[in-house]
Amino acid sequence: MKKLYLTTAQLKSEMDRCLYCAEKPCMKACPANCSPADFITTAKEDTDEAYRKAATIILKANPLGQMCGLTCPDQFCMKACSRQHLDVPIKIPAVQATILEKARSLGALEPPIKVAPNNKNVAVVGAGPAGLAAAAVLARKGYSVTVFEGADKVGGAAKLIPDARLPYEIIEKDWEYIKTFGDITWQMNHRIANPVDLLKDGYDGVIVAIGEPHSAKMGIPGEKLAVSFMDYLAAPEKFKTNGNIAVLGGGAVAVDCAVTARDNGAEFVEMFVRRRIPDMKLTMEERKWLLDKMVDITSMTRVKKIEKINDTYTLHTCKTQFNGAKLEDIPETTIKRPGFAHVIMAVGSIADPKTEAEKVLYAGDCSHGGSTIVEAVASGKNAANELHAAITGEIEEAVCPISRNVTYKAKSCTVIEGVEKDESAS
Numbered sequence: 001m002k003k004l005y006l007t008t009a010q011l012k013s014e015m016d017r018c019l020y021c022a023e024k025p026c027m028k029a030c031p032a033n034c035s036p037a038d039f040i041t042t043a044k045e046d047t048d049e050a051y052r053k054a055a056t057i058i059l060k061a062n063p064l065g066q067m068c069g070l071t072c073p074d075q076f077c078m079k080a081c082s083r084q085h086l087d088v089p090i091k092i093p094a095v096q097a098t099i100l101e102k103a104r105s106l107g108a109l110e111p112p113i114k115v116a117p118n119n120k121n122v123a124v125v126g127a128g129p130a131g132l133a134a135a136a137v138l139a140r141k142g143y144s145v146t147v148f149e150g151a152d153k154v155g156g157a158a159k160l161i162p163d164a165r166l167p168y169e170i171i172e173k174d175w176e177y178i179k180t181f182g183d184i185t186w187q188m189n190h191r192i193a194n195p196v197d198l199l200k201d202g203y204d205g206v207i208v209a210i211g212e213p214h215s216a217k218m219g220i221p222g223e224k225l226a227v228s229f230m231d232y233l234a235a236p237e238k239f240k241t242n243g244n245i246a247v248l249g250g251g252a253v254a255v256d257c258a259v260t261a262r263d264n265g266a267e268f269v270e271m272f273v274r275r276r277i278p279d280m281k282l283t284m285e286e287r288k289w290l291l292d293k294m295v296d297i298t299s300m301t302r303v304k305k306i307e308k309i310n311d312t313y314t315l316h317t318c319k320t321q322f323n324g325a326k327l328e329d330i331p332e333t334t335i336k337r338p339g340f341a342h343v344i345m346a347v348g349s350i351a352d353p354k355t356e357a358e359k360v361l362y363a364g365d366c367s368h369g370g371s372t373i374v375e376a377v378a379s380g381k382n383a384a385n386e387l388h389a390a391i392t393g394e395i396e397e398a399v400c401p402i403s404r405n406v407t408y409k410a411k412s413c414t415v416i417e418g419v420e421k422d423e424s425a426s
């Protein structure tokens with residue numbers, strides 16, 4: 001199992017390398033506007049109180065700080081860290097996760113300062129990362145918040161991240177802290193058919209953060225025979241096998257499926273990716289993970305058909321080539337690849353259509369496509385601030401998520417540059 005936290009010596013060593021940059025490039029690069037410069041400076045005093053204070057700094061900016069510490073890729077704060085000009089960037093996400101774990105192990109964290117109720121009710125639909133962040137921000141502004149979640153647990157798509165990277169207990173730890181933010185009611189197992197109807201029920205505003213609940217399709221014959229990544233990651237034990245597994249897709253979720261399949265007993269796991277291996281949008285850690293787990297990658301290959309023969313699945317594949325920027329099949333390269341116990345499809349996910357209405361705002365993956373947890377947190381914070389502005393007229397500075405492909409309007413969570421589909425995922 002991957003080590004989740006730094007040792008005491010590693011934590012100290014990482015914090016000692018911080019240059020305490022006045023410009024705080026690490027904070028500017030954080031979608032959630034969390035300041036590593038500040039929480040490292042605070043924690044460096046190395047007392048129980050210092051760790052608690054550092055934890056408060058993290059959670060004030062990012063209520064899902066521990067989840068993000070364990071899952072943030074190296075493309076945000078680490079990419080901006082000045083230390084890389086001397087040797088290597090500070091492992092900021094790991095430092096953040098370790099500080100929070102340490103502070104929480106010391107006992108209850110300092111609760112946020114309670115604000116007076118503003119006598120307004122808002123609803124948040126969806127208790128994934130964006131919904132949780134939105135609920136936290138609104139509660140801290142004095143709203144009475146009701147969170148409606150269709151499942152029996154919070155976490156949304158974050159629940160699908162394998163335990164080796166994000167144990168569910170960490171989602172619960174961040175959630176427990178959010179519960180202390182103010183007046184929040186949690187309505188679990190409660191689906192909302194039409195969020196606009198909540199306005200008629202007396203809510204002053206609604207934030208919809210329901211993610212992308214449907215797996216994207218490939219449009220190939222036999223794809224119904226494949227297991228969607230959502231079904232697989234939600235209950236991998238149902239698909240336990242010591243046989244061979246095929247994973248269709250090359251993004252981070254496909255990596256989660258491949259690694260989970262190996263941990264779930266598969267003897268051999270092969271990822272089928274249309275593009276080149278360097279085109280796969282993966283972090284160094286994800287690439288290392290695939291190597292450690294001895295997952296095979298068959299690149300420049302398109303799966304054209306899936307069929308079931310006896311008790312196993314056969315893939316019909318062909319090689320691909322670039323014609324300029326366009327990817328095309330190479331004629332007469334189709335072969336059959338028999339003998340897979342399961343085929344897992346991980347080529348993306350799709351949101352439900354939106355119902356537009358004033359004071360009904362969308363946030364997270366259902367608004368701007370699949371993203372990291374920290375980007376969803378930023379989107380949830382922005383939507384909460386925007387809703388607050390719509391209800392009260394008080395404008396606040398928006399967090400500006402720095403995302404691979406998403407640019408936000410100031411004071412809005414509306415995408416103004418399109419979400420580029422992650423083609424490495426297919």
Ligand code: SF4
Pocket residue numbers: 017018019020021024025026027036037040080081082083090092
């Ligand atoms: S950029 Fe890196 S070195 Fe500078 S303050 Fe942030 S964490 Fe420290």
